[in-house]
Amino acid sequence: MTATWLSGTKIAKEIRESLRPEIERLTKAGVQPGLAVVLVGDDPASQVYVNKKAKTCLELGMHSEVYRLPAETEEAELLGLIDRLNRDDRIHGILVQLPLPKHIKEKNVIDAIHPSKDVDGFHPVNVGNLAIGDDCLLPCTPAGVIEMLKRGGIEIAGKHAVVVGRSNIVGKPVALLLLREHATVTITHSRTPDLASITRQADILVVAAGKPELIDRTYVKPGAVVVDVGIHRREDGTLCGDVKADDVAETAGVLTPVPGGVGPMTIVMLMKNTVEAAGRALASGKAGRG
Numbered sequence: 001m002t003a004t005w006l007s008g009t010k011i012a013k014e015i016r017e018s019l020r021p022e023i024e025r026l027t028k029a030g031v032q033p034g035l036a037v038v039l040v041g042d043d044p045a046s047q048v049y050v051n052k053k054a055k056t057c058l059e060l061g062m063h064s065e066v067y068r069l070p071a072e073t074e075e076a077e078l079l080g081l082i083d084r085l086n087r088d089d090r091i092h093g094i095l096v097q098l099p100l101p102k103h104i105k106e107k108n109v110i111d112a113i114h115p116s117k118d119v120d121g122f123h124p125v126n127v128g129n130l131a132i133g134d135d136c137l138l139p140c141t142p143a144g145v146i147e148m149l150k151r152g153g154i155e156i157a158g159k160h161a162v163v164v165g166r167s168n169i170v171g172k173p174v175a176l177l178l179l180r181e182h183a184t185v186t187i188t189h190s191r192t193p194d195l196a197s198i199t200r201q202a203d204i205l206v207v208a209a210g211k212p213e214l215i216d217r218t219y220v221k222p223g224a225v226v227v228d229v230g231i232h233r234r235e236d237g238t239l240c241g242d243v244k245a246d247d248v249a250e251t252a253g254v255l256t257p258v259p260g261g262v263g264p265m266t267i268v269m270l271m272k273n274t275v276e277a278a279g280r281a282l283a284s285g286k287a288g289r290g
């Protein structure tokens with residue numbers, strides 16, 4: 001069997017274009033959706049992602065602000081900036097790029113962002129609402145995975161989905177979203193014994209292990225849908241995921257590429273969340289007038 005590739009680049013483009021009418025409507029109503037992205041330090045990959053976020057905002061006619069702070073920035077200063085952005089009517093979404101330098105506590109930063117502007121969906125209020133199935137801003141990568149599956153014509157209900165990884169950013173929320181779509185979900189992680197015996201049961205395998213090319217064909221049931229959330233730069237400068245793509249493509253039915261898979265979906269879901277946050281601000285009368 002040779003897998004069909006499920007292109008995140010193509011689906012992300014469709015979603016991006018579908019956002020334009022709502023951005024136009026909000027802007028005409030005096031509420032141009034605005035995203036503030038904060039980067040602390042000079043991690044090269046983070047710089048690429050932050051630039052992509054700002055560029056996509058501008059291409060869509062959204063308001064974009066990028067704050068680039070030095071690695072030595074004190075936590076209190078960062079919290080001060082978040083407080084200011086929380087009260088800024090032109091900003092509907094705030095995103096602090098992760099990872100942060102070690103001296104800054106990620107939890108303090110996430111908790112400081114107002115839940116209505118938490119376009120990353122990482123605040124405990126949004127995480128709690130996701131867990132109980134209430135309306136909330138969804139984390140971008142997990143929401144992107146679900147959107148990709150749906151738009152790729154892949155049935156989720158009734159399927160056995162296995163998630164490799166239990167991070168707060170991807171593993172746990174993607175498992176909750178798959179459950180919400182009526183999959184039977186198994187979460188595995190680095191201490192799961194005989195991982196392959198479990199992943200081989202998956203109809204849908206979502207890999208967010210953070211380990212380059214961990215998953216080869218021996219982990220995959222023939223015909224399974226495999227979503228690769230990992231992204232790593234090899235020494236020669238090329239990118240790979242958590243899945244050994246060429247090998248798994250011989251067994252899987254559908255496979256997402258790296259690059260061009262989940263990555264572009266993460267960016268477009270961020271735009272979608274920002275537009276949604278702006279729409280809610282307009283509806284609640286709390287929006288700025290541009």
Ligand SMILES: Nc1nc2c(c(=O)[nH]1)N[C@@H](CN(C=O)c1ccc(C(=O)N[C@@H](CCC(=O)O)C(=O)O)cc1)CN2
Binds near residue numbers: 048096239263267
């Ligand atoms: N605050 C957050 N920090 C981080 C998140 C997040 O969702 N919120 N996720 C990751 C990084 N990430 C988003 O910020 C991200 C990763 C990858 C891509 C992407 O488009 N990748 C391209 C390849 C890009 C390249 O050339 O390097 C692809 O896969 O095709 C976008 C966003 C950690 N931090």
